[in-house]
Amino acid sequence: MTGIHESSSARPGTGFDGSHVLDGHGLRLRFWDPESAEDVDAWLRAHVEPEFLRWNTPLRTITDAEGARESLRAKAMDVAAGGSAPFCVTDAADGTILGSVAVNAIDRIRRSGVVGYWVLPEARGGRVATRSLLLAARWAFDEVGLHRLELGHALGHEASCRIAERCGFPYEGTLRGAMWEAGRRDAYRDVHSHARLAADPEPEAP
Structure with missing residues (x-):
């Protein structure tokens, strides 16, 4: 499947329907479930993985x-408030959890948001991040009505830089000291800033 199908839609000014699902590019995106043992395990494995x-x-x-469960419960509360949309990325054919893509810091007045993504080690190499980011970005523009999506990654993270470019998020500049150093909250590193506008051309899916 190459198109995007939404099982329900976001209502501006409100939270999101917890049953919301996005289908496309061989993936299914759904919200994370803090009461699912499988979701909790995937969330934990990602957050203790060295490359992450x-x-x-x-x-x-x-x-x-x-x-991990408490973290997902906090995410669910933010979903209900309409402040973010963290999607669990799964294989459309068998439901295997592959990673995560999220639209965070949703500002409905400025019509902006911040995207982030990660992929589990066993799912890397299949352009999961690219395909899921394309789905989430199109949903944010078409269904949530956002005008601008921002994306930032630590300087030197070349894989993330390539994903951003493939998904239509051009490099806009370097933000000095905008992200914590790995494993620290008392030191900072620079960030590559990318962004995409709703009016920008739609990139081709891989």
């Missing part, structure tokens, strides 16, 4: 299943 921690320092340190 090399490029990200989460606000909440996650080291066990209970911490």
Whole structure:
């Protein structure tokens, strides 16, 4: 499947329907479920994985299943409030969890948001991040009505830079000291800033 199908739509000014599903590019995107053991396990595995921690320092340190569940419960509350849309990325054919893509910091007045993504180690190499980001971005523009999506990654994260460019997020500049250093909250590193506008051309799916 190459098009995007939404099972329900977001209502401006409100939270999102927890049953919301996006289908396209061989993927199915759904919201994370904090009561699902499979979701909790995938969330935990991602947040303790060395490559993830090399490029990200989460606000909440996650080291066990209970911490992962509490993190997902906090995400679910933000979904209900309409502040973010964190999607669990799954294989459309068999439902295997592949990674995550999220539209965060949703500002309905400025009509902007910030996107982020990660892929589990066993799913890397199949352009999962590219395909899921294309789906999430189109949903954010068409269904949520956003005008601008921003994307930032640590300087030196070339894979993330390539994903941004493939998905129509051109490089806009370098933000000095805008992200924590890996594993620290008392030191900072520079960030490559990318963005895409709703009026920008739609990139071709891989």
